[in-house]
Amino acid sequence: MRVRNACSFSLVAALFAASALRGVSQVPTPISVLGHNPGDDYYLANYEEEIQYFHALAAHSDRIKMFTVGKTSEGRDIEIAVISSPENLAKLDEYKADTKRLSMAQGLDDASAQALAQQAKVIVHIDGGLHASEVAGPQHSMVLAYKLLSAQGDPEIDRILNNEILLLYPTLNPDGQDMVVSWYRKNLGTRFEVSPMPWLFQDYVGHDNNRDGYMLNMKESQVVTKTELEYSPAIFYCQHQTAPFPARIWIPPFSDPISSNISQYVRSWFNVVGTDMTAYLNGHQMPGAISESQFDNWYPGFVDYAGSFRNEISFFTETALYRYATPRFYTVDEFPKDRQDLKALTMYTTPWQGGWWRLKDAVDYMVAGSMSVLDTAARYHETLLYNQYQAARDNIKRYDQEPPFAYVIPSVQRDVPEAAQLAHIMLENGLKINATAAGFNANGREYPAGSWVILMNQPYAGLAKELFEVQRYPDAMDTGGTKAVDLPYDVTGWTLPLQMGVQVDAVTDPVTPEQRSHLNEIAQVDLPTAKVDGTGTEFVLSHNVNASFRLVNDVLANGGTVSFDNDQAKTAQGMEAGALVVNGVSRSTLTDLSSKYGVSALSVDKSPAHKTEIHRARVGLYRPWQASIDEGWTRWILEQYGFKPISLYNADMRSGGLKDRVDVIILPDMRERSLVSGFSVGIVPGEYAGGLNDEGLASLREFVRQGGTLVAFNQSAAALIPLMSLPVKNVLEGLKSDKFFCSGALLRVDIESRERPVTSGLPSEVSVMFEQGPAFETQPGFKGAVLARYPKDSNPLESGLLLHPEAIEGKIAALEVPYGQGRIFLYGFKPQWRGQSHGTYKFFFNVLYKYEQPAFVPEKPAAATSDKPKQAE
Numbered sequence: 001m002r003v004r005n006a007c008s009f010s011l012v013a014a015l016f017a018a019s020a021l022r023g024v025s026q027v028p029t030p031i032s033v034l035g036h037n038p039g040d041d042y043y044l045a046n047y048e049e050e051i052q053y054f055h056a057l058a059a060h061s062d063r064i065k066m067f068t069v070g071k072t073s074e075g076r077d078i079e080i081a082v083i084s085s086p087e088n089l090a091k092l093d094e095y096k097a098d099t100k101r102l103s104m105a106q107g108l109d110d111a112s113a114q115a116l117a118q119q120a121k122v123i124v125h126i127d128g129g130l131h132a133s134e135v136a137g138p139q140h141s142m143v144l145a146y147k148l149l150s151a152q153g154d155p156e157i158d159r160i161l162n163n164e165i166l167l168l169y170p171t172l173n174p175d176g177q178d179m180v181v182s183w184y185r186k187n188l189g190t191r192f193e194v195s196p197m198p199w200l201f202q203d204y205v206g207h208d209n210n211r212d213g214y215m216l217n218m219k220e221s222q223v224v225t226k227t228e229l230e231y232s233p234a235i236f237y238c239q240h241q242t243a244p245f246p247a248r249i250w251i252p253p254f255s256d257p258i259s260s261n262i263s264q265y266v267r268s269w270f271n272v273v274g275t276d277m278t279a280y281l282n283g284h285q286m287p288g289a290i291s292e293s294q295f296d297n298w299y300p301g302f303v304d305y306a307g308s309f310r311n312e313i314s315f316f317t318e319t320a321l322y323r324y325a326t327p328r329f330y331t332v333d334e335f336p337k338d339r340q341d342l343k344a345l346t347m348y349t350t351p352w353q354g355g356w357w358r359l360k361d362a363v364d365y366m367v368a369g370s371m372s373v374l375d376t377a378a379r380y381h382e383t384l385l386y387n388q389y390q391a392a393r394d395n396i397k398r399y400d401q402e403p404p405f406a407y408v409i410p411s412v413q414r415d416v417p418e419a420a421q422l423a424h425i426m427l428e429n430g431l432k433i434n435a436t437a438a439g440f441n442a443n444g445r446e447y448p449a450g451s452w453v454i455l456m457n458q459p460y461a462g463l464a465k466e467l468f469e470v471q472r473y474p475d476a477m478d479t480g481g482t483k484a485v486d487l488p489y490d491v492t493g494w495t496l497p498l499q500m501g502v503q504v505d506a507v508t509d510p511v512t513p514e515q516r517s518h519l520n521e522i523a524q525v526d527l528p529t530a531k532v533d534g535t536g537t538e539f540v541l542s543h544n545v546n547a548s549f550r551l552v553n554d555v556l557a558n559g560g561t562v563s564f565d566n567d568q569a570k571t572a573q574g575m576e577a578g579a580l581v582v583n584g585v586s587r588s589t590l591t592d593l594s595s596k597y598g599v600s601a602l603s604v605d606k607s608p609a610h611k612t613e614i615h616r617a618r619v620g621l622y623r624p625w626q627a628s629i630d631e632g633w634t635r636w637i638l639e640q641y642g643f644k645p646i647s648l649y650n651a652d653m654r655s656g657g658l659k660d661r662v663d664v665i666i667l668p669d670m671r672e673r674s675l676v677s678g679f680s681v682g683i684v685p686g687e688y689a690g691g692l693n694d695e696g697l698a699s700l701r702e703f704v705r706q707g708g709t710l711v712a713f714n715q716s717a718a719a720l721i722p723l724m725s726l727p728v729k730n731v732l733e734g735l736k737s738d739k740f741f742c743s744g745a746l747l748r749v750d751i752e753s754r755e756r757p758v759t760s761g762l763p764s765e766v767s768v769m770f771e772q773g774p775a776f777e778t779q780p781g782f783k784g785a786v787l788a789r790y791p792k793d794s795n796p797l798e799s800g801l802l803l804h805p806e807a808i809e810g811k812i813a814a815l816e817v818p819y820g821q822g823r824i825f826l827y828g829f830k831p832q833w834r835g836q837s838h839g840t841y842k843f844f845f846n847v848l849y850k851y852e853q854p855a856f857v858p859e860k861p862a863a864a865t866s867d868k869p870k871q872a873e
């Protein structure tokens with residue numbers, strides 16, 4: 001109690017003094033406000049406390065202004081500090097306008113850009129990280145701010161304040177900071193002091209909050225990107241904490257490969273900033289900096305990297321971390337064998353010798369990293385600003401001269417709301433988008449009015465190319481034995497048109513003035529105008545359109561009825577199989593829903609003769625205590641589409657009687673060991689230990705036998721084969737990377753069993769995100785249905801890296817397995833990957849209803865014969 005009183009007293013005192021002392025150099029120290037120094041052993045400030053400290057700083061110093069830039073997923077304010085000299089802050093809007101002009105090369109030639117770069121201020125983004133378990137980041141932000149605001153007559157800091165404007169985010173993940181700090185405080189001093197937090201540190205996506213950089217599904221990524229576009233920073237620096245042991249901090253240069261869609265200026269600045277930082281740390285007697293090893297930046301979706309495609313020097317460092325604020329002593333014999341000699345290397349110039357590692361050490365390394373970046377930016381401010389202009393200028397010029405000259409997203413296609421969504425994402429990412437008027441011709445065809453066109457002669461063109469083109473990861477096996485690149489750190493292919501099932505056409509001839517006369521730049525992407533044609537009382541919707549599920553779920557929630565048509569029916573888009581038939585709602589209700597979701601409908605007098613009525617199902621989603629990012633993404637998608645998922649924790653799964661509570665259970669991507677055993681006893685407090693355990697598995701079996709539907713994604717699908725004794729084999733089980741490797745790529749599958757409801761609305765070929773998944777063969781006794789298969793005798797790779805495609809050719813990607821009265825759906829890929837693979841959502845949306853299942857068609861003898869030679873291999 002005494003400590004708490006003292007703490008709040010000093011906070012009040014600091015705020016009280018604010019008005020009297022503003023402008024005078026009485027900048028409050030962190031300890032005077034928090035009662036602790038950031039970095040103290042066993043102490044972590046939470047977000048509220050951190051923001052209180054920043055407000056105390058703003059009350060006392062004219063070098064800082066605070067802004068609220070948006071809200072988090074849990075509704076907290078996201079605040080940023082803008083730090084510079086008082087003179088610069090007084091002209092903040094003017095300087096923002098300068099960097100905007102430079103970064104867009106707006107109305108500038110080389111000479112005027114050079115002149116502007118001399119007078120403008122370089123804007124630098126630094127943040128306290130977004131992975132909340134990496135706890136030093138937010139603590140570092142306070143120390144850095146205090147250092148910059150309290151310095152008097154320090155030439156290094158004066159140069160920074162005079163030439164730069166710093167955007168300092170206390171953290172990019174306020175919700176997570178509070179969750180982690182409260183978990184640590186609860187366990188401090190107990191045997192669980194360093195135990196992992198058993199839930200995600202961002203409501204939906206946890207650690208994948210850094211994998212949402214271009215898709216912008218989460219509120220936090222939207223806010224960061226919007227702010228970035230507002231300020232046009234030249235540098236974007238994010239703090240992380242997973243240095244390759246025993247190094248104390250990982251610093252760029254990155255490992256290869258690197259994308260050619262990043263400006264050459266940015267590519268070389270990564271190296272300059274990194275090398276400067278290593279020298280800065282060495283100069284401050286801070287050993288253990290390592291570069292290059294481990295981290296490539298091939299995937300463009302890192303929030304702290306996506307900006308590189310907008311000509312920002314966007315990067316991160318990884319400082320060493322033990323756990324939370326608990327210190328740890330290391331001896332050299334704990335180091336990996338090849339590091340025990342403590343030998344210097346080119347990219348590891350000052351090997352760390354072991355000893356204590358405390359939160360304060362991590363904070364100090366981060367502050368040094370930030371100071372080094374600010375110092376580099378201050379020294380080269382003019383060059384950095386002029387490079388921002390040059391990068392934009394070069395892209396404009398390049399795509400005036402070489403293809404692709406533009407991309408067109410047609411406004412008439414299989415799933416028009418998804419096409420609009422793709423255009424919307426590009427706009428949110430800062431690209432200029434045009435809508436076509438009638439008469440726009442390209443690629444030898446006329447595009448329908450309202451199509452979207454991205455002209456490539458624009459500053460951030462590299463981002464459009466990166467997201468639209470097919471990725472070719474340098475093939476590690478094609479270099480005659482010497483590996484040019486290591487195996488990738490993350491996924492290798494993400495081509496959005498393939499993932500989202502949206503047609504996008506590259507324009508390969510120069511865009512003419514005549515073509516331009518049919519284009520109008522737009523400030524927002526509207527959903528396509530949806531119509532309800534016809535005069536009947538039943539409504540037919542396209543099953544091809546994902547948004548139809550939003551509408552259908554609203555209809556079912558409001559007492560209407562919905563069926564899958566079993567024949568061909570006419571929809572607003574033409575004839576299609578499996579159309580959705582809606583009745584029991586008024587025309588005005590349907591018209592409202594139709595325009596809300598951008599889904600057109602056709603009303604008919606005569607109901608289709610053969611249809612299967614579907615009913616709302618209670619959808620359970622397994623939510624393990626070994627917090628699953630895949631679970632979070634799935635939950636988010638289900639909420640977005642109105643499926644209202646019910647979280648099933650271990651206790652729910654083990655208690656039996658699941659059929660009374662839910663109709664469908666989804667298992668997110670989890671390995672068998674995690675699924676069955678979870679955290680060991682002793683790692684986490686008892687209530688979070690274990691997984692499904694034997695009781696959970698028994699009740700899961702009972703659930704399906706009694707008629708439940710079980711859906712398993714990726715590794716969970718592989719795990720169910722032995723756990724449920726299914727007559728299926730995972731042909732990739734146990735294969736090492738020299739026999740098969742695919743860490744995330746888009747592969748083509750052919751859809752089979754078109755007569756089954758689960759495949760409704762899918763085209764005959766689909767791109768699936770394959771990320772270290774299984775692939776299947778059926779075994780004797782299999783009586784279910786194959787839903788999707790990798791093509792026989794041809795490489796299924798569409799985008800990314802796949803080593804040894806022969807291991808997967810002709811194998812099964814998805815199947816439906818009867819089990820008792822129920823069914824199990826096994827997907828050997830991620831139909832809901834990071835909220836991006838919209839083109840495969842129907843694989844599971846279609847089975848999240850209750851309906852009468854058609855009987856399985858027995859497997860044809862011919863198919864069985866042709867499978868035989870493969871099995872004999």
Ligand SMILES: [Zn+2]
Nearest residue numbers: 131134240241
């Ligand atoms: Zn991290």
